Amino acid sequence: MNARRTSGSGPAGIFASPLDISPMEAKSxxxxxxxxxxWQFEPKWDGFRCLAFKQGESVRLMGKSGKPLDRYFPEVVETLLRASFGRFVVDGxxxxxxxxxxxxxxLQARLHPAASRIRxxxxxxxxxxILFDMLIGPDGANVGSFSLEKRRRALxxxxxxxxxxxxxxVTPCTRDLAVATSWLKDFDHDGRDGVIAKKLDAPYLSGExxxxxxxxLRTADCVVGGFRYQSRAGEVGSLLLGLYNxxxxxxxxxxxxxxxxDERSALTRKLRxxxxxxxxTGAAPGGPSRWSTERSGEWEPLRPELVVEVRYDHVTGGRFRHGTKLLRWRPDKPARQCTMEQIAAQPRVP
Structure with missing residues (x-):
């Protein structure tokens, strides 16, 4: 994207508005x-939150952290430049x-310093x-101050x-609890990883x-293939999880x-x-990162005999994106039954 299309020091420089530009957030x-x-219910999509600003030939994309994203997604910038309206601020x-x-x-692969690779x-x-809210309308109106009902009509x-x-x-929405419940149960249908609920009579509350x-709730039975000690402690700090490919x-x-x-001491003895x-025997844990201590980066391998059921939220590249929640031990589950098939299906899109 050339300089002419990115004039201004940031979204506020492109779009003069008294409205706080921080995205409205959600609590669990x-x-x-x-x-x-x-309430209005919407699918919760598994992507990068983005506020999009357009005024004339200027387009900016801003991430949830406040950092610009337009450099990494030039094709989206071009799409917004082709949009028939010359000014707006939308959330998506x-x-x-x-x-x-x-x-x-x-998406993560886009966050790269080389412009040639990004292109x-x-x-x-x-x-x-995918658009799900509007802050500034094409006529310059502060749509964010409207109720959700009015914002949705404008969107x-x-x-x-x-x-x-x-x-x-534009993302689908419903006010039907039964439909929202079906979305929540059938996350694999079209790319949803949950449901967002918004109050119909509330304005867009930036930053709140x-x-x-x-x-x-997504769970998987995993083999405990190893463990790490707590930093500067002689007891287990985390269990390393495995699935058979x-x-x-x-x-x-x-x-x-x-x-x-109160379970660490006994568990540590059992693991040792x-x-x-x-x-x-396949992909193994990495070594210490620059944030870990020498000891926390080390790990102890185990015989593949213990199985645990864990709750997780996302899977990326065949791995849990975040830490998981230990739900229970599964002494009844043979380790060989813990396969990648449990987490292989990623969300589809329409």
Missing amino acids: AEALPTEPGR ELVIELNGRLAFNA RLSIETPARL EEFGQQTSIAGKLI RAMLKIKR PEGLLDHVGFTSTIAN ALRAPPGF
Whole structure:
């Protein structure tokens, strides 16, 4: 994207507005809210949150952290430049589809210093922007001060006139609790990893956790292929989790550190009695990172005999993206039944 299209020091320089530009955020909830007539439900997409600003020939994309994203997604900038309106501020999610499924690791691959690589990836794996809210309308109105009901009408009208198939789309929504419940249960259907609930009568509250996010409970039975000690302690700090790949090798897929303090001593003794290399016969845990201590980076291999059930939220590149929650031990589960098939299916998109 050339300098003419990115004039200004940031979104505020492009779009003069008294509205705070921080995105409205969500807080976690265990279940969907049930008060009738008060909530709108939307799919929770697995991508990069993005505020998009346009004024004339200037387009900026801003991530949730406040950092610019337009450099990394030039194809989305071009899409917004082609939109029929010359000015607006919208809220949405950047996503990339690979083989019919959303691919978060493809988004991460875009955050690269080489412009030539970014341009190549923008052609090979183009991103799309899924819109779910509006802050400033094409006429300059402060739409963010409106209720969600009015903002949604404005967004749908905007989408009807600017929608570009497969590149710029408006997210579906419902006020029907039964439909939202089906979305939550069937996350594999079209790229949802949960449901967002928004109050119909509320304005866009920038920077506030004014929405609810409800994630589907996803669990997997994993082999404990190794463990790490707590930093500067002689007790277990985290369990290293493995799943058998199609070749029958045990791949490291993540970790869990939700171990009760009163159980650490006994668990440490149990794990030490099972120590034996190699632990993982396929992909193995890496060494220390620049943030870990010397000891926390080391790991002890175990015989593949222990199985645990864990809860997780995302999978990227065959690994749990974040730490998992230990739910229970599974002495009844043979280790060989813990296969990659449990986490292989990634969300599809329409």
